[in-house]
Amino acid sequence: MSGELLPTSLRGVIFVVLLAVAALLFYYASTTLTFLVGFGIVAVSAYLLYLTLYRLDNYLKHRM
Numbered sequence: 001m002s003g004e005l006l007p008t009s010l011r012g013v014i015f016v017v018l019l020a021v022a023a024l025l026f027y028y029a030s031t032t033l034t035f036l037v038g039f040g041i042v043a044v045s046a047y048l049l050y051l052t053l054y055r056l057d058n059y060l061k062h063r064m
Helices: 010-028 032-063
Strands: none
Touching: 010 032
16 A cells, blocks of 8 residues: 555656655755755756656657
8 A cells, every 4th residue: 555655657766766865955955055056956857857758758659
């Protein structure tokens, strides 16, 4: 039952890992600016990775 909350797709797993990294950056940030820069880098990276994987997923679905 507890496994229902865990992501099953690769995109979901990567998103959860990036959120965990962002949380660690927040915890260890010495200033608010450091946190914002770190979170911004993680957020932009996660968005670009999501777009890439989404397009790859669509490409593979339509190719078959």
